[in-house]
Amino acid sequence: MNIHARRVLLENGWARDVRLTCADGRIDRVESGVDAGGSDSRVDTLLPALANLHSHAFQRAMAGMTEFRAAGRESFWTWRDLMYRFLDRLGPEQLEAIAALVFMEMQEAGYASVGEFHYVHHQPGGQPYDALSELSDCIVVAAGRTGIGLTHLPVLYTYGGVDQEPLSGGQLRFANDVDRFLALVDACRSGIRALPADARVGIAPHSLRATAPADLARLLAAVPEGPVHIHIAEQTREVADVEAKLGQRPVAWLLDNVDVDARWCLIHATHMTDAETIAMAESGAVAGLCPVTEANLGDGIFNGVSFIEHGGAFGVGSDSNVRISLCEELRTLEYSQRLRDRARNVLVAGEGSTGRFLYTGAAQGGARALGRDAGAIAIGKLADLVAIDSTHASLCALRDDQLLDGLCFAAADNVVTDTWSAGRHMVVSGRHIHRDAIIARYRAAVSDLLQAI
């Protein structure tokens, strides 16, 4: 498979008239200053495609259902109540159809891969399916249908709070102790063999609310290789609960009690002291930032300036999937910092293009978080690639790094023309190649589900 691009962002900078040769999902050869061959896919501007490092696919079907105000009930926790009611009705077929839509939308927005943080495992009421990995298998099938690069992250969710309260109601579908969870991880590893070799399985202790310290230690000893993802410090109430129970704020506790390193992705990490921020940046863990969802839920603003100053790795995820847009994710990340600090061009180390720093930083951090050998265009890397149209009206006055500034701040996702996931060419001329079938199936699968909420 060959691609010819007028302009490419290579690992060491911009190049013109570049021909990439790919084999077995990886970049095999890079030639600059050459003409296109007859069978090449021809594109305008080629970039490393980002990983979407944090998604709960099923929540996409709830988008727009929680944007009303009820007196005295406005909070993250009422949003979560609706999510639990929704879950009472979600079955395998619906999950697969929703996940396929979500993965397709991600690819059309320019993401090549996804970290699916998957915590719904059992039937309503908590009875396991005949196959423990029934719902994980649906995620795998959806990834296969869309061609996205999947890092599947089954979630260990055991308790209803830091005091190890038993789960109840909607949460019963999430419940596993460590033994059953490890059996689930094994089943997922078998199931994922149905996908191409770039797919993989990691683990996700849900949070310090839902996973006890002793269980976390057992889990990490049993699955040491990662990737390991955990929700952390998203809500101030969560910070207070963890501090009351464990004697430290969540990020501080995790860094002091667990061997956190580059295998880890800390999702949100919204509420950190300066000391926590610096220690996390130095740990090598990736900050899994979900700016659109964090804004939608009113979580707060990440301590980005200090984190970047200390060399922290970061990537972005669409989390609740209320909106799937790579441009908006990066834009919201920077704008939240600007609004807080009343400053411009905040998230850039030293001097230079904010768009370039945000885009390449998120490409590298996202790939690391998913355990994916990608994040840059270079020989040997996975061919996770996205092409944008620099002749589009929103970009046509811009050159090189400015194109990334335009992508982050001026354009919409409709500048994306093509996306490859490990060499699989799934988006062509701005449309996923299975778009119509995926949308038809989604509409059919969720119409009952949505009417009943």
Ligand code: ZN
């Ligand atoms: Zn999440």
